[in-house]
Amino acid sequence: MFLLKTEQRSKLDESDDAAFYCYPRFVYHVDNGFIRKLKQLYSQKLQSDSRILDLMSSWVSHLPETIQFSHVEGHGMNQEELAKNPRLDHYFIQNLNQQTSLPLEDQSFDAVLITASIQYIQYPETVFREIARVLKPNGIAIISFSNRMFYQKAISVWRDSSEKARLEIVRSYFKAIEGFGEPEIIAKTFILGGDPFYVVMANRL
Numbered sequence: 001m002f003l004l005k006t007e008q009r010s011k012l013d014e015s016d017d018a019a020f021y022c023y024p025r026f027v028y029h030v031d032n033g034f035i036r037k038l039k040q041l042y043s044q045k046l047q048s049d050s051r052i053l054d055l056m057s058s059w060v061s062h063l064p065e066t067i068q069f070s071h072v073e074g075h076g077m078n079q080e081e082l083a084k085n086p087r088l089d090h091y092f093i094q095n096l097n098q099q100t101s102l103p104l105e106d107q108s109f110d111a112v113l114i115t116a117s118i119q120y121i122q123y124p125e126t127v128f129r130e131i132a133r134v135l136k137p138n139g140i141a142i143i144s145f146s147n148r149m150f151y152q153k154a155i156s157v158w159r160d161s162s163e164k165a166r167l168e169i170v171r172s173y174f175k176a177i178e179g180f181g182e183p184e185i186i187a188k189t190f191i192l193g194g195d196p197f198y199v200v201m202a203n204r205l
């Protein structure tokens with residue numbers, strides 16, 4: 001089943017993502033308030049000694065320092081960024097818009113995380129099917145995002161949607177495939193500024 005129309009998957013910059021990510025960006029993609037809230041959420045949802053897959057990651061880890069995991073697998077697009085990430089036990093580089101199959105065993109992770117990056121995935125249905133495949137029963141997928149983006153690399157449906165509608169877009173990714181329970185949504189916005197904090201998460205059945 002195809003959830004998005006072809007034009008909704010398009011990006012303003014259709015050149016190979018590998019070229020865009022070929023040099024490292026040692027920057028913060030969300031503010032401290034967002035990171036604090038995400039760490040709090042991870043402290044509630046992630047178990048010590050569990051296996052974590054941090055998809056679309058970079059040099060910064062949002063995992064709470066107080067929790068020891070048995071394995072943290074990282075994935076991203078830039079080797080120098082991933083090499084600097086202090087929490088990764090291992091990582092791989094893969095363009096998910098060209099190759100959606102993950103080189104990982106079935107039911108091998110307790111949690112899959114994607115932060116500030118979901119807007120760049122052009123084939124979310126197949127990527128979410130892969131996330132479901134690698135999650136253990138009752139494992140959790142946590143997709144968090146704010147309102148920042150590399151505009152030219154975000155898919156058109158994301159660029160053209162309100163922040164509220166983006167929550168529904170991510171919810172629809174979970175609903176598009178079998179294997180996840182009802183997604184839970186968190187939305188925290190701030191009148192006095194600060195990055196809005198949005199999360200859509202669901203457990204593997």
Ligand SMILES: C[S@@+](CC[C@H](N)C(=O)[O-])C[C@H]1O[C@@H](n2cnc3c(N)ncnc32)[C@H](O)[C@@H]1O
Nearest residue numbers: 017029056057058076077095096097115117120
């Ligand atoms: C804004 S950064 C977010 C990095 C990190 N998750 C964080 O919260 O700081 C976007 C990330 O999306 C990933 N990404 C973008 N396009 C991708 C693609 N086509 N395939 C795989 N990963 C991609 C890269 O790892 C890139 O670092």
